[in-house]
Amino acid sequence: MTRTYLVTGAASGIGKATAALLRSRGHNVIGADLKDSDINADLSTVQGREHLIHAAEELSGGVLDGVIAVAGLSHPIPVTAAVNYYGTVATLEGLRPLLTRSPAPRAVAVASMASLQPFDEELVRLLLEGTEQDALARAAELATTPATGHQIYSSSKRALARWLRTTAPTAEWAGAGIPLNAIAPGVVLTPMTTELVATPEGRAKLNEQVPMPLNGPFDADVAAKLLVWLADEENSHLCGQVIFIDGGYDAVLRGDSTW
Template sequence: MRLEGKIAIITGAGSGIGKATADLFRQEGATVVGADLHGADTRCDAGSEADVAALIDEVVTRHGGLDIFFANAGISGGLDSIFEQDEKAWAEILRVNTIGPAMAIKHAAPHMKERGGGSIIATASVAGLRSGAGGPAYTASKAAVINLVKVGAQQLTGSNVRVNAICPGLIETGMTQFVYERARAKGKEDRLGHLNPLQRGGEPIEIARAALFLASDEASYVNGHALVVDGGLSSSHPFNLQAYGRTAI
């Protein structure tokens, strides 16, 4: 019961990582309000400041405070190249993926400070670390999230409100479903995630466990950090073992 007595908001809670995290947080004793456009406790456009502010105010009024905000909602925008994505696509992806977490920090942190502290977590991505894991707007939006949590941590100095990010690798969710379906249709499901040392894709619960750590007092000294959960994918630049006269075990 690592979150016993805590009050948490999770966006993007209708499926995938958000749903798995909401379920896990509840098992660990938290009162959780899941928000999404579909399939969650509360309808919320995570990229709308008005919606985010109203959601936080409602939770604080109903439950008496706020301890955890997991700004998990996001959209991919597909894999179009920089020459194919137009201004409208860029604006929408940045609105949801980057502005959404920024508004979560802005409106959640004051309530957490009143309670003596709290934890804000944002979903970034390995795509935010380097290219090759998403479209250009998605990659830029997630890189912005990684630096956003660093800025947030600094600007909340003295508040005991921690701000961190999680950078998932390939996880089977609604966002990546087309990748998994295409691989299965071609009989190549075993190739999914083969570029990381664990040679597999991840499950939503594996990201949920990372969120649980960051939300809990076990991470009481972790702040302004981007926790990578990708099976080791980002631990190395791509290279070919055979080209160096080496083979894997």
Template sequence: MIDYGLADKVALVTGASGGIGRAAALAFSRSGASVLVSDVNEEGGRETVSLIEKAGGKAVWQRCDVSRGDEVKAMVAAAVAAFGRLDCAFNNAGINSIAANEYEDEVWARSLSINLTGVMLCMREEAEVMLAQGGGAIVNTASINGLVGNPSQPGYTATKHGVVGLTRHGALRWAKAGIRVNAVCPGVIETPMTAPLIANPQMKQVIEGMTPMGRMGKAEEIAEAVVWLCSDASAFVTGHPLVIDGGATAI
């Protein structure tokens, strides 16, 4: 893994109890950053903290439901209280209502509150700290479904399109203040979220067949891109939805 030179930096990761979020928290730590680990899953989140500490890194745990403004404010404050500043933020928490009818009122509202409102609330609080300290980098988790259509997931697709829009908004709003805002747009990645899909060998084969590279992505491959987007190696990159999909949207 590449060291992106984040020594003395502080990173915040939501949805960090597993999957892409955990992989990103570990990648931030390997590059030298202290990490605020957040999720609604306390057991998984504390396990992520333990993995970082066992590897010699620094991390703290803070539970946060990103759909609640008070909890988001407390999460960002906890990062500053623990480490003194906030340099990098990865707004990764989200849900995918694969088995549900997203046109149902409750399912639609939950998708919207977590996937879209949650990103907005995080950006708002993170930017306030970064503006006061003179800069920072924010990365949001969108999806290839934030760039193309999907006939079966209206809520997920709409919210991820919204995340791309919020990302571009933030990039323009804070560009001159030294805050860069980007998004990652993963294809189908092997994570706990996609486990129900790939549990069926035939479905897994179909998904792999839809990807020109012939396989699903790994959480660590998304994490590397996230840390790069938060590092000085991407100093002139902002407002960009970075597609990481094995060529799926190139078809």
């Protein structure tokens, strides 16, 4: 059965691979990104998020079978927190009414294995409980030094994972029959990381920093396949899961602590 999906971050990386895979399987895809997409929207701003919701409703005819929120940044700057957390939450919450009109709605976000890495407690708290203005002010403080700037990314992904865990089982999501889940990718091969693994020395250094014993870093289509399954009708009972597709990084780092 042909389904209609909205994919953010559809112009590159995991989002592009996901949109391509869905289309190859005969589904309708509405892509969203900063540019070169069906919907061009800046998810770091309130206006951009509102434009995404309105445009998605118009292009979908008011019904979406799946929302796959991939758009994100990794730069050590405040806008990373704005896109990764507020942009993703606004996408999911804003498009939920369109999902409720589908006979088999699904929603998936992209977190990160970085959610397990050092983070800033105050930024996470503000993202979850404070105002966007205060959260971005805290991110701006962190961005003043390289030692803390990198925590903006990990903090934004940790906050997103925590939001998803508490939100997925609620009446608005699980109670409405909408599975809400996320993936947490390890190192995905991009032009930047491809350079890092081009030499034995680079591979050794990356493996030391981010051990992925099962097959190491991977292409974007590996993550796309998992996203597509989570957004498919076959996934009927996963709720609030953050699935680490990371070649074993989570298991190496946390061992049996999940139990």
